[in-house]
Amino acid sequence: MRPWFLIALFTLSAHANVILLDPGHGGEETGAVGKLDKSRRVFEKDLCLRLASKIKHHLEKTHTVFLTRSFDTAVSLQKRADIADKVKADLFISVHFNSSTDAKAHGYETYYLDNNHDAAVRKVEKQENISLKGEDLVVNQILIDLTIQQTVQASRALALAVHGRLNGHMKPVGITNRGVKKGLFYVLALSKRPGLLLEAGFVSNRSELKTIQQEEFMERYALGVANGIRDYLKNKKGP
Secondary structure, three states, X not given: OOOHHHHHHOOOOOOXXXXXXXXXXXXXXXXXXXXXXXOOEEEHHHHHHHHHHHHHHHHOOOOEEEEOOOOOOOOOHHHHHHHHHHOOOOEEEEEEEEOOOOOOOOOEEXXXXXXXXXXXXXXXXXXXXXXXXXXXXXXXXXXXXXXXHHHHHHHHHHHHHHHHHHHHHHHHHOOOEEEEEEEOOHHHHHHOOOEXXXXXXXXXXXXXXXXXXXXXXXXXXXXHHHHHHHHHHHHHHOO
16 A cells, blocks of 8 residues: 555645644554543644644645654654655654653743753653664764754754744643753654754643643644744745
8 A cells, every 4th residue: 555645745736845744653652641530541642643733734725734644653763754755845843742750840842953961851852762772873863963964053943933933822821831942853853854843732741731632722833833834934935
């Protein structure tokens, strides 16, 4: 059976920009697991797909947009990067939700690829890079160094544009702004193009989990991301 993204290539529109949205995790890789109560669990992978699909809905009105997965299936980091090459993506946006051993941790943050020395950021890196081990880590560390040189400025500008929009859209739902941060994420390095890794809220915080499941949150966040991407692309082209 041909992968969906190959079929989609035949229907590419004449839109100038191609955006690849990457719902984190999938299949057996559930990502973080939150609990609404003793019997109800929420998987990060499901929230990621739901949010990425909403971002796609808003963006495809003006741009060509793809998803790295449209179903609950496992997709390796390398495969996600391969899809970016196949669809000739201009931007790569990886969608995630956060988790912490501190049940009170809360808020949303936006990451772009760069070196950092922040201990808190390293914890997020470890969580999102979990599927790479041993020799792969060494090879991809070299790749990161090369990719940073080529994409860091564009990725930072994209992060600021998107996060700026999110700041306005999230205030009515009461989600805390944790800021724009730089991190070493292999999925961004492997994609070899300007990109972001979004952490849209903490599933480990039961109160915040209730909020991020709501339709209002999903719509506001998705629209903020879409508008931020449009702002970035508009400014990139200039007057």
